[in-house]
Amino acid sequence: MSTKAPPVAREPFIIGDPLIGGFVCGSYRYENASGSSEGSSRLQWYFNNAPIPAPEGTLRDLKVTEAFEGGSLVFAVTPIAASGESGVETRSEAKTATSDFQGISQEESENSFLKQEGNFSFHVPEPGGRRFVSTGGAFGLLDWASQTMFFEGQATWGMPVPPEFLNYFKNNPATRMFTTERDFGALVRNGSSNQLLVWGANMPASHSVKLSDIKTVYSNRWCLAFIYNNPAQGENRIGAIGHRGDGDVISADIQQALYFDIPLAIYATENAFAVRTENGKVYAWGNAAGGGTIPPNVRQQLDSMFVERIIAAAAAFCAIGRNGEIAVWGNPNDGGTLPTAAHLEIIEDGGVNSVIANTTAFCAITRDRRKAISWGKAPEGGTMSATALVVAKKGSILMCKATRWAFCIVSDSGEAEAWGAPQYGGASITGPVRAEIAAAVGEVRAGPRSAKDYVGSRAITVPGKVQVYSNDLSFLLCSQNTDGSTRAVVVWGHHAHGGALTAVQRQRLMDGRIKGVWCTNGAYGVVLAQGPVYGSVMVWGATLAMEDAGEIPPELAQYLTQGVIELYSIKRYPFYEIIPPPNPPHIDPSLVAVCEDGSYVMWGGNVRNQRYVPGQPAKGAGEK
Structure with missing residues (x-):
């Protein structure tokens, strides 16, 4: 009989946010009083206390699938020494799998220009686990082996990390990271509460902002905003910090309005924020030209709506009510004004199903016939071409996706067209590419990807799924069978930037x-x-x-x-x-x-x- 001490797995932890579609990672510290090194320890993931079958459930990294939504995930490890001794299984705290990021749906984030998930990004959202975050020129990552944050990158893009912060990132797997274009925010445990550490080019050297007891953190290009966790009566429910005039100051009027209306989520344009509340109200702050000021006529619209969704372009917001109502504000030239004719057309077709944003324009899909209607900067997607109008007015739009300065729509029969800046994906789609898209989409029975029938970049089909991706200058359509095999791949746009x-x-x-x-x-x-x-x-x-x-x-x-x-x-x-x-x-x-x-x-x-x-x-x- 062996007299060696059994090994122990300390501090098992799930690294990453359990967002549907992303990966989370199991982490722990191996210890053995007898000095035996680690052998092949047994890893096991649990969903609602039931073991997830191998091989997926016995790997360090777990894909968070739709089947897990709303349930609890737990990572467990049975430590085994190289000399053969086995310890007791130790389990992590549970995390709940969700498709929303801090109150913001995947649809809202994917359809907005700046992705609304606290990590500086555009076009295709970053992986949902968020174990790696980046500014525009530096990164931070949480290492599962050491349970420590590591940083690297270019000066003025969030580097260097202040030396006084480094100890917070050692052996602290609960750290959650957020970024602007040039700044980092790290939410770290601090006793029974937490602390938001901020640094970078736009973070003030001195301030009086409360950076503790924080529930959720959001970002625009210049600032971080946050919702406090259970503030006392009369205390502010939200806060912000960053570059002066771009979302760092929240008016007393907004704070007072939130005393009796709990904030649910904060959305971002380039330099402004908008908060959506439990009672369906919306308040904005930041740069007026970027959506930080709501005009009186739009305020009247918003007050008559129960706002459920918000989509953001670079300098304008679009709020969507539970009955399909729509209200926009921000830079009038960049989507912040909805033309009367377009508004009437939306109303006459039952209101809004979905809205998709690029940098300077929006495209709405109507509820009844799923027609497409765009507005904003005319040459950058705000005004449709004649050929795009033909597809848009027929309706039955299945998918809509934006590049930086263009849009593309695809109908459920496979008709497709793009419009906007020609060199940025907005040139009319050529005949051969149209035929490829029609073959990829038209041969399958397809419907919008969302369970709520919202139109976006993805659709479900009888044999699998189809999705449109984009970057600044091109589009990519992929059609897959249920087993993941590829049915079709179609690309168009700038040939040197992904369009070929x-x-x-x-x-x-x-x-x-x-x-x-x-x-x-x-x-x-x-x-x-x-x-x-x-x-x-x-x-x-x-x-x-x-x-x-x-x-x-x-x-x-x-x-x-x-x-x-x-x-x-x-x-x-x-x-x-x-x-x-x-x-x-x-x-x-x-x-x-x-x-x-x-x-x-x-x-x-x-x-x-x-x-x-x-x-x-x-x-x-x-x-x-």
Whole structure:
């Protein structure tokens, strides 16, 4: 009989937010008083106290599927020493799987220009687990092996981390990270409460903002906003901090209104915020030109509605009522004014089903016939072309997606058209591409992806699903069977920025099972399962020479052939031009692959091309 002490698993914890579609990761600390190193400890995930079957339920990383929504997830580990001794199973605290991020639905975030999930991003949302967050030029990641946060990146983009904060990030797996374009916010445990640590180019050196007892955190380009956790009567329910005039100051009138109406979620344009309350009311603050001031006539509209959803463009908000009512405000030239004719057309067709935003325009899908109606900056998607109007007025719109300055709609019969800035995905779709889209969509019985029948970028079909993705300048449509095999892949838009595939690239996508699609400003990255091999990465679009991630550096290719879980991006904020230039300038984004072994492979314009293992020297690095 062995007299060695049994091993112990300390502090098991679920790293990441359990959002539907993302991954969470199990973490723990192995200890053994006898000094025996760790052997093959047994991992087990539980859903509502029932073990999730192998292999998915016995891996460190768990995909949070729709089947888990509303239920509890628990990570457990039975520690086993290399010498054979086994310890007692230890379980983590439970986390509830959800499709919403802090009161904001996936539909609201996906259909908004700036993604509404606390991580600086556009177009394709970042993975739901949020174990990796980034500004426009730096990143922070929570390492499962050490339960410690690590940071790296460029100065003025949130680096360096203040030395006095570093101890908070050691052995603290409960840390939750949030970012603006140039700032970090870290919500860390502090005794029985929490503390929001903030730093970066826009965070003031001195302030009087309360940064403790916080329930949820949100971000725009310049500021962080938050909802306090159970404040006492007469105390502020929300707060904000950041760049002066861009959402950092909340008026006393708004705070007083919230004393008797609990805030549910905070939404963001580039430089303003809007809070939605339990009673369906909306209040805004920040830069007036970005939606921070609600005009009296719009206030009257909002007060007559029970607001359930909010969609944000870069400088305007669109509120949607429970009966399909609509109200917009913000920059009048960038979607903040809804033309009377468009409003009447929406009303006459039963109100709003969904609204999709690009940088400077909105596109509404009506409730009754699912027609498409757009407004905003005319050459950037606010005014439809004649060919787009034909598809839009027929109705039965199945999907709608935006690039930076353009929109695309696809009907349930497979008719499709784009409009907006021609070099940014808004050129009329060519005949051959139209035929590909029609074949991909028209041959299946499809309906909107949302259970509430909201139109967005995804649709369910009898044999599987179909989804439209985008980056700044192009579109990608993928149709998959129920088993994940690829039915069709269609790309269009700027050829150098993701709008074209080689024959080899297309064949690889068709032969594999697409497990996830992500993007930078000008490239796409896909994680594939090919036969028994899971987690290979394929990219295309703007190249390394263009300071993007549409090609993999040769020295890193060996790390991306298998074992990749998902991809994150480090995007740059799209540049502003009065007239979109014909040749897009290079703006420096990157991709980051999360690997099963705990490493991160990163490449592109604003990172060192490297295999990053937290706490170890980089491999395959090339200074940028």
